[in-house]
Amino acid sequence: MPTHSPFLRRLLAAAVAAGVLAASAQADVIAATNPSAIPAQAKARKDTIVGAISAPQGIFNPYLFSNGWDENVTEVIFGRLVGLDAQGKLRAEQAESWQVSKDGLQYTLKLRKGLKFSDGSPFTADDVAFTLTFLHDPAYDGGTDISLAKIKGGDAYKAGKASSVEGIKVLNPQTIQITVTEPGATTLQLIGGPVLSRAWYGRGYQPGKLDDLRQYSSKPLGAGPYIYDKFVPGQEVRFHANPYYFAGKPAVPNFIYRITSDATKLQLFQTGETDLEGFSINADNIEQLKALGFANLNIYNSSDYSLIEFNHNKPALKDVRVRQALTYALDRKKLVDVVYQGYGSVATLPLSPVSWAYDTKGVNPYNFDPAKAAALLDQAGWKLGSDGIREKGGQKLVVTLLATKSLFNDALIPIAKENFKRVGVELRPEVSDFNALLAKRKAGNFDLATFRTSGLNDPHDGVARFRSTENEVGYKNAQVDKLINAGNGTLDIGKRKAIYHQLYQVLANDAPLILLANRKLLYVNSSRIGNYQPDVFNGIFGSLPKLKIQY
Template identity: 55%
Template structure:
C-alpha cells in the first residue's frame, strides 16, 4: 500500500519526530500572525513557560537516573525506514536509523552521516562525503555501498512503500526498475566514503530524498534478490541502523525500548535508556502528571496549559504546529466542478467560528496551503474568504443553483447536497456547517465513519467533502504536489494548468528566493481557484520534565535531533 501523500488524519499528536520523508520549509514568517484570531497565535515562535519548582517532580520521575521516556501513540511494529505504513513506526525508527542529511529547526539541511556534500553547477549531481567514523550499531562502517544499496532497494520493482524515489529522477533508475539494466547508471561509489549521484532533472527535494536514512547492505542485503523483497519482513522487528540508539524490545500496546549506541559517530548518547511509551489521548496528561512520561505533546488550550503550569515541574512550549487542517472537496462531482460553487462554499462557512470552538484561542483560520511557520508562507495579495453568506448566495445564483421549494438549491433537477466524511464524532465543523449551509440553501449531511473506511472512499473519489489534516510539512511542495492534474494521489480530481506549471517551477530550482516567488504566485492562483476548503492552523503544548536537559523539540524532527543530547539532572 502506498502511503497517502498528504492525508494523515490526526486529532491528537505526540509530535515525536517527522513521520516520513515528505517535505516543506518551516521557518519564521513576519506575516504569519496577520490573520490570527487571537493574540495567543500571533507569534510564530510561540510562548515558553519554565518550570518553577523542579523539586515538585513525582517520585517516579525522580527515580529515573538513566532513562528518558516519551509518549507515542500507536506504532505498528514495522521498524524499517521506507517500509512502514504507520506514521508512528516512522517515529520509532528515528532513534535507530540516521540519515546522510537532516533538517535543522529552521528547515534547512544539515549534515548527519554525511560530513559534507556538493552539488554540481547544473544542480544535477550530488556528491556525499560520509564520515569516516560513521558506523552501524554492529560496528561495521557506513559506506558508499550502503547508500547505493538503500537507493537500489527503493528502485526495486517489488518496493511499494511510501517513498517515491522517482521524484529524485536518478539517472538510469527507471531502467533498473523496469529490468532493462542491472545497475543504476547515476549511482557511483567513488570510494568507501564518497558516493556520487547524478539525476536527470533538478528537484528541490532531491537532497533529502537521496540523503535519507541509510540501510546496512551487510545486514539488509544479504538475502536480496531483484524483484523479491518479502525476506525483509523477517527483519522488521530486528532493526539495525547507525542512529544514536539501538533497538532493544517492543511490547505491543505498551512500549518500545532502546539503549544508547556506543558506536554512534557523534559519541554515545548522554542518557543510557530511551523508552517510547504507548499512550492515548485520555490518559497522556495524567501520565505526565504522575511522572510516567518525561515528554509529551498535547493539543493546546487554556485548561491544558494552565494545568501543565500548575504542576510547577514542567517546562512548557506552546507554539504553532507545522501542518494544517482542511476539507477535501471532490472536484469530480458535477456540483463542485464550477469554481464559483467552491468559492461560495468557502464564503458560506464560518471558519473563524470553527477555529474558535475547536482551539479556543490556540488556532487561526488557514488561508494558504502551507504552515505559517514555513519559509514559504506569504499571504500577501491572496484572495480572502471571510464569512459572507450574501456573497456566497450571489455566487451560487451566478452558477445557476436556484433555491427550490424545499429551500435547497437546485440545478437541472439536482439538489445541492453535501455528504461530509469525518472520523471524529465531535467534529466542530458539523453543527456550524449544517447551520451555515442551510442558510445559503445547501444541505449538509455528516457521515461519521472510521479512519480506514474514510481513506478507502477518498482513494476511490467516492465522497463529496472529507475532513483531513496534513502530515508534518517538510517542504512547501509537499502540500501542493497532490493538486497536479496527473498526480495519482490527486484524490480531489482537481485540474489547473497554471497550478501544474507552478508546482514544477517550485521543484525545478534549488534557489530558495526563486522558490518563494513561485509559491507566492501559486498561493494567489490557489485562492482564486480553490480546490478545497482550508480550515485551520493550530498550536500544540509540549511539556518536558524539569529534570530533562538538552531536549529541544522542533517542527521538523520533533525530538529526533535532540536524542543524543538528552541528559537527566543529578
Template identity: 50%
Template sequence: MVLSACALNSSSSKETSESKSKKVDNAAGVVSTESKKYEATDLSALPDKTKARKDTFIAGISAPGGVFLPYFYENGWDGNATDPIFAPLVNLDEEGKPVGILAENWDVSDDQLTYTFHLRKNLKFSDGTPLTADDVAFTLTLLHDPAYAGYQDISLAAIKGGKDYKEGKAKSIEGIKVIDPTTIEITTEKVNAKSLLLLGGQILSKAYYGKDYQYGKLDYLKDLYSKPMGAGPYKFEKYVPGQEIRYEANENYYAGKPKTKHLIYKIIDSTTSLQLFETGELDYAGFSADEDTVEQLKSLGFASIQTGPVNDFGFIYINNTRPQFKDKEVRQALIYGLDRQKIVDVKFKGFGQVANIPVSPVSWAYNDEGVNKYEFNADKAKDLLEKAGWKVGLNGIREKDGKKLIIHYLTSKADDPVIPIAKENYQDIGIKFEPEIMDFNALVSKLSDKDYDLATVSTSQILDPSDPVEELATNHPNNSAGYSNPKVDELIQKGLSTLDIEKRKEIYHELYKELGKDPAFILVHYRQSAKAISGQIEGLNPDNYTGISSSLPNISIKK
C-alpha cells in the same frame, strides 16, 4: 503527504526567555510566530514515578500503525517511531538549514546536478555491521523499484538512469556511482531544490533489507516492518500495540552511545496526555495550546514549557474524483459556507488562526497577499451552488440530476468541532452533512483508496514548501485528493527547479493564488502548541523541523 505526524496562571512560574517574533497579516487577525519558554521552578514537585526513572525517557505518541520502515509507512506516527532507529545522511537544524548526520560533508557541482556525499569514517548499523556507500546506493535503488509505492517520490530527484531502471530497461542506475566505501556520487538530470534531502535520506542496510531483494518484488519487506534495524541513536526493542514502543541506546551510533539508556514512546490518547504528564507517566508531551492548558502546566512547578507555532496546518481533504466535487464552484462553496474562524476559536481558544495558503507561517515561503481568503459567506456559497446546477429540493437539500447533495465526512476525533459547526453551516446552504468517526489508521486507508467525500487531517512537519503541494500534481502517486490542474502542475515543478529562494518565493506565491481560484481542499487552521518537559530532563530541544528526534542522543536526566 504523510499524515498527522507530530513533533511530539501561577505566580511561581516565570518566563525566562522569549524568542524574537515575526507577525504577518492574515484574514483571521495576526499570525504570530512568537515562541515562549517557561523554566521549571520547583523540581521537588516532580512526581514519584518521574523521580524513580534514572535511565529512561518517556514521550507520548498517538497512533502508530506498526510499519517501522522509512519510505514504506503511510501513518506519520510511524515516521516518529522510526526516527530514533534510522539516521539520514543529511538532516535539518532548528532553522531548517541542512546539516550532516551520517554524511560528514557533501559537494554539489557547478551545474547543481551532481552530488558527492562523503560519509563519516567507521559508520556502523546497530547490529555492528559496517554502513558504507553501498548501503546508500541500495536505498536509492530500492526507491526506484517498480514495486515501490510509498510516500517518497524519488523521481523528483531525476537521478540519471533512474527511470530506465524503474521501467526494466537497465539493471542498475547509471547516475549512482560508489567511488569508495565512504564516497558516493549521484548525478541528476535536472535541478531540484529538494534533491539534497531526497538523496540524503535515512539509510537502509543492504545486508539486512536487501538480502532477499528481487527486482519488482518488495513484499518480503513486510516481514521486516516489525523488526527495524538502522544506524540511528536508538535500536528497536519491542512494540506493544496500543501501549508502547521501547528502544535501547545504540552503542554503535556514530556520535557515541546516547546518554539515556532507554527510550519509550508511550501510546496515548490526546485527551489523557496532560493527566499522564502530571502523574509522571510521561517526561515529554505536546498539546494543542490554550490558555487553560498553559496555566495548568505552569502551576505544576516541575514542568519546563514551550509555546509557539507548529510547522504544519490542518485541512479537510475533498475527494475531487467524486462527480459532485468536479466543479470548482462546489469546492469554493464548501469553503465559503464553512465558518472556519468559529472552528479555530472553538478548537484552539486563541492559540490558532484560519489557514488561507497551504504552508505554515513559519516558512520562508509564507505570503497570503492577494490570495482569496474565503471569508465566511453563506450567501456566496448558495450562489455558487446555484451556478453549478445544485437546486434546493425537498427538505431543503440541494439536488442535481436526481442526486442529493449529501456529504460524508471522516474524522478520527469524537470531539472534532468541525462536526457541529459544519452540520449547521451546510444545512443552511442546502447540504446534508453526515460525519463518521473512525480509527485514524482506517481513515488513512480510506484516503489512499479515495473512498471518502471529505476527511480531516493535518500535515506532517513541513520541511520545504513543496511538501504540502507536491501530492496535488496530477500524476503524483499519492494524490489522495484526486486533484488535477495543469497550471498547478507547472508551478509545482517550477518551484522545485531552482535553488534560488527569492525565485521560489515568487513561484509559490503564484501557486497559492491559483489554488485560491481552484481549491483542492479546505484549509482550516494554523495552530500553536504547548510542549511540556519534565524539569529533570536536560538536552531536549524540540524544534519545528525534526520535533524531538534531533535531541534524543543528548537527553540526560538530572541526578
C-alpha cells in the same frame, strides 16, 4: 563541519535573506517553577525517558509507512545522512560532508568514518546506493518521490529498461556520487535521507517485488540514536540506546513511546507516567500545565497545516463551484478561535507563516460567506429540496467526513454540520481511529477527510500532494503540475518565491481542499529531563540523542 560548494553557500545566504532562518523557529519557554513537585513515579524511572505518540500502525520503514506516527518511530531508529538544525540550515549527520558541482548536477557525499548500523554491521556507500535504487523500484509505492531528484537513469530503471541507475556511483566505501539531470531545491534532502542496510533489507529482495523487503517493516534496523525493541499495539513502542550511534551512545539507556490520546495525556503526564508530551495549545492547557510546577512549556510555531480533503473522484466534488461553496460555507475563524484561543490562525496557503515562501497577496482567503456559498451551489444546479437539503438529478447533496477523535475535530464537526446545513448540505461524520481513516481513504470510501500534514521543511513539501502523479484522491491540474515542478527545479530563492506565489493563487481558485488552520505547538517536558529543545524543523528528534535525566 560539512563542506558546501559556492552553489550551496549562495543558496543558504539567499535563504537567510528571504527569512527562512526566522527567529520564529525558536521556542518560547515557560520554565518549571517547582521541580521538587516531580511525581515519585517519574523519579523512580532512573534509566528511561517516556515520550508520547498517538496511533502508530507498526510499519516502521522510513520509506513505506502510511501513518505519520510510524514516521515518528522511524526517526528514532534511522537518522539521516543530511538533516536540518534548529534554524533550518543543512546539518551533517551520518554524512560527514558533501560537495555540489557548480552547475548543481553532481553531488558527492562522504560518509563518516566507522559508521555502523545498530547491529554492528558496516554502514557504507553501498547501503546508500541500495536505498536510492530501491526508491526507483518499479513497484515502489511509498511516500518519497525520488523522481524529484532527477537522478540520471532513474526513469529508465523504473521503467525496467536498465539494470541499475546510471547516476548512482559508489566511489569507495565512504563516498557516493550522484549525478542528476536538473538542479533541484529538495535534491540534497531527498538523497540525504534515512539509509537502509543492504545486508538486512536486501535479503531476498528482487526489483519489482517488494514483499520480502516489506516484511522487515516490523523488524527495523537503522543507525539512529535508539534501537527498536518491540511494539505493543495500543500501548507502547520500546527502544534502547544504540552503542554504535555516530554521535555517541545516548546517555539515557531506554526510550519509550507511550500511546496516549487527548483524553488521557494530561493525566499520564501529571502522574509521571510520561516525561515528554504534546498538547493542544489553548489558555486552559497552558494554565493547567503551569500549575503542575514541574513542567517546562515549549511554545513555537508549527510548520504544518490542517485541512479537509475532497475526494475528487466523487461526481459532485468534481465541480469547482461545489468545492468553493463548501469552503465559503465553513466558519474557519470560529473554529480556530474555539480550538486555539489566540494561538492559531486561519490557513490561507498550504504552508506555515514561518516559511520564506509565505505570501497571501492576491490569494483568495475564502472568508466565511454563506450567501456566496449558496449562490455557487445554485449555479452548480443544486437546488434546495423541501427538507432543506439540496438536490440535483434526484441525488441529495450529502457528504461524509472521515475524522479521528480529537479536540480539534470535536469542535470542527458540529461547526461544519451547522454551517453546511445552513447552505443546504448534509454532513455525515464518520469518526474512527487514524489507521481506520487511512484504510477508508485508500479505498476511496469517503467524500471529505480531515487531518493535519506532517511538518513541512520546504514549500515543496506543502504542495507535493497536489501533483497528479502523487495525488491519491483524483485531483489533476496541468498548470499546478507545471508550477510545482518549476518551484522545485530552481535553487534561486527569489524565483522560487515568485513561482509559489503564482501557484498559491491557482490552487486557491481551484479549491482542491479546504485549508483549516495554522497553529502554534505546545510541547512539555518534565523538569527531570535536561537538554530538551524542540524546534519547528525537528520536533523532539534534534534533542533526543542529547537528553539526560536530571532528577
